[in-house]
Amino acid sequence: MGPLRGISAIVAPCLEANVKVFERVARPAVMGAMSGYNGTIFAYGQTGSGKTFTITGGPERYVDRGIIPRSISAIFSEISKRADQQFTVHISYLEIYNNEGYDLLDAEREIKAMEDLQQVHLGEADDGTVSYRNLSMYRANNEEEALNLLFLGDTNRTISETPMNMASSRSHCIFTIHVEGRKVGEDLVRRSKLNLVDLAGYQRVPKKGVDRTTHREAKYINLSLHYLKQVIIARQEKAMGMNRPHIPYRNSMMTMALKDSLGGNCRTTMVATVNSAQDQLDESISTCRFAQRVAMVRNTVLLNEELDPSLMIRRLKQEVRELKEEIRLLKGEEEERGPLTPDEITRLQGTRC
Numbered sequence: 001m002g003p004l005r006g007i008s009a010i011v012a013p014c015l016e017a018n019v020k021v022f023e024r025v026a027r028p029a030v031m032g033a034m035s036g037y038n039g040t041i042f043a044y045g046q047t048g049s050g051k052t053f054t055i056t057g058g059p060e061r062y063v064d065r066g067i068i069p070r071s072i073s074a075i076f077s078e079i080s081k082r083a084d085q086q087f088t089v090h091i092s093y094l095e096i097y098n099n100e101g102y103d104l105l106d107a108e109r110e111i112k113a114m115e116d117l118q119q120v121h122l123g124e125a126d127d128g129t130v131s132y133r134n135l136s137m138y139r140a141n142n143e144e145e146a147l148n149l150l151f152l153g154d155t156n157r158t159i160s161e162t163p164m165n166m167a168s169s170r171s172h173c174i175f176t177i178h179v180e181g182r183k184v185g186e187d188l189v190r191r192s193k194l195n196l197v198d199l200a201g202y203q204r205v206p207k208k209g210v211d212r213t214t215h216r217e218a219k220y221i222n223l224s225l226h227y228l229k230q231v232i233i234a235r236q237e238k239a240m241g242m243n244r245p246h247i248p249y250r251n252s253m254m255t256m257a258l259k260d261s262l263g264g265n266c267r268t269t270m271v272a273t274v275n276s277a278q279d280q281l282d283e284s285i286s287t288c289r290f291a292q293r294v295a296m297v298r299n300t301v302l303l304n305e306e307l308d309p310s311l312m313i314r315r316l317k318q319e320v321r322e323l324k325e326e327i328r329l330l331k332g333e334e335e336e337r338g339p340l341t342p343d344e345i346t347r348l349q350g351t352r353c
């Protein structure tokens with residue numbers, strides 16, 4: 001597939017129900033992931049504007065389920081409809097707190113504080129591909145198993161967050177659904193990643209009356225969002241034909257983790273969450289301006305399809321076994337096995353020129 005407009009920005013009106021946001025924003029990304037295209041949806045907006053509500057959902061009503069649980073449902077419902085294909089689904093859940101990565105899905109440990117979570121490190125290969133060290137990936141065989149992983153990750157996130165800031169996210173979180181699919185009997189495999197991202201919002205920090213931890217958290221959140229803006233500005237300028245050979249992904253762990261989403265092989269959608277209150281107007285306008293910039297960025301979306309070597313080896317071994325069997329039959333080496341079956345006769349006739 002050729003270059004596509006890869007990043008789009010959507011402003012979610014506050015009263016729009018999560019079901020509409022899902023249908024408009026996430027269903028196309030889910031369907032793309034089922035067909036081998038990477039997708040990312042990230043929510044961006046000021047603190048308290050509804051990012052977590054949009055991505056994870058509201059805690060009180062079933063109808064308030066966010067993009068993550070709805071995407072999980074949609075993926076497994078789609079799998080059950082495609083009888084001619086085989087799928088495997090894995091889940092990972094990364095938290096970025098104070099510019100450090102943590103694995104939210106470490107089922108082995110009892111989590112009481114952030115330090116109990118396994119630290120995750122990012123690596124970059126020569127070709128620029130970003131990889132994770134220590135980020136666990138769990139297979140989910142059905143919707144319930146995937147939702148349990150989401151629940152485990154969200155519980156670990158809540159437990160490990162600083163108690164004085166319960167109402168506000170102090171970290172960025174990336175919930176990734178890894179989908180692998182192939183047509184039954186074929187060696188071609190399609191692999192895709194769907195990243196569902198809940199970013200922390202800009203923090204206003206009063207000069208006095210704030211403890212050091214809150215101050216430090218706010219500094220890291222604001223810095224990473226500033227670096228995100230720099231990446232988007234550089235990508236936008238590049239899209240406009242300006243000479244921007246260097247895109248500053250490496251400045252923060254969040255922009256590195258989202259490198260592919262912000263400038264690579266990924267269909268990315270930003271959901272801008274805004275608050276209509278008068279005293280939030282400046283920040284709402286700033287969010288909309290950022291959305292405009294994001295909408296101008298172009299990614300190149302490719303079908304992630306390759307021959308699976310292990311499947312090919314298995315198939316070739318099977319072919320070799322069958323050919324050996326045929327040679328034995330042709331040589332008449334199997335005297336003790338009784339007369340040929342009709343099926344063997346047909347196969348032998350087929351091999352004669």
Ligand SMILES: Nc1ncnc2c1ncn2[C@@H]1O[C@H](COP(=O)(O)OP(=O)(O)OP(=O)(O)O)[C@@H](O)[C@H]1O
Binds near residue numbers: 052054169
């Ligand atoms: N569309 C909505 N309908 C109903 N309630 C909402 C909606 N959006 C947000 N809320 C409520 O507003 C509050 C703040 O929302 P939320 O926690 O999602 O904000 P946030 O942008 O993630 O904030 P932060 O960046 O501080 O984590 C929550 O109590 C949430 O349930």
